[in-house]
Amino acid sequence: MSSSPPETETYEVTLSRDERWVVHHVLANRFDEALDADERPAEWVLEAIETLEADGDTDRLTAAQADYIYDALAAYVDHEETPDRDIDHGAAVLESLEDVRDAQA
Template structure:
């Protein structure tokens, strides 16, 4: 039985500075949670974090990264205590990630 080849196709996602901040915040919290639990953080978290820290206005994510990021940002946006400005920027991020999901369908 052979394993699937690694996903190499990437998709452009344009993020404003504030949208990038929301992504960074969400992913950083996931990283901290894993480290606090003495777990190795999932690789997608490290990859997304590196992408948003080194990217310009346009970031490139694999489909899997976009899917996982979509789930993480959705959980953050849906929290009652999330600030309104983050909900707005996070919702825009979700719209952009939804475009990636639709492009893959």
């Protein structure tokens, strides 16, 4: 039986500029939706935005962050109003995040 990785364990995810933009867009929308609802944005959203905005080509995400981003991005990619260019980049990010999920198993 395998145990879950510790919360502080991180995984490297390398994103292109366009892929990073799509993830940032999804996270910023989550942030704005929380503020519009007079709620505090989820901590994982803030942490993930900070990670994406840090310098460097490789992002280090915790397993939980990767899971949250995966779920939010999958919903965005499946939305019928999402532009095709975002779907392509979003799908590439989903593949990268699936690698993180596999590493957790």
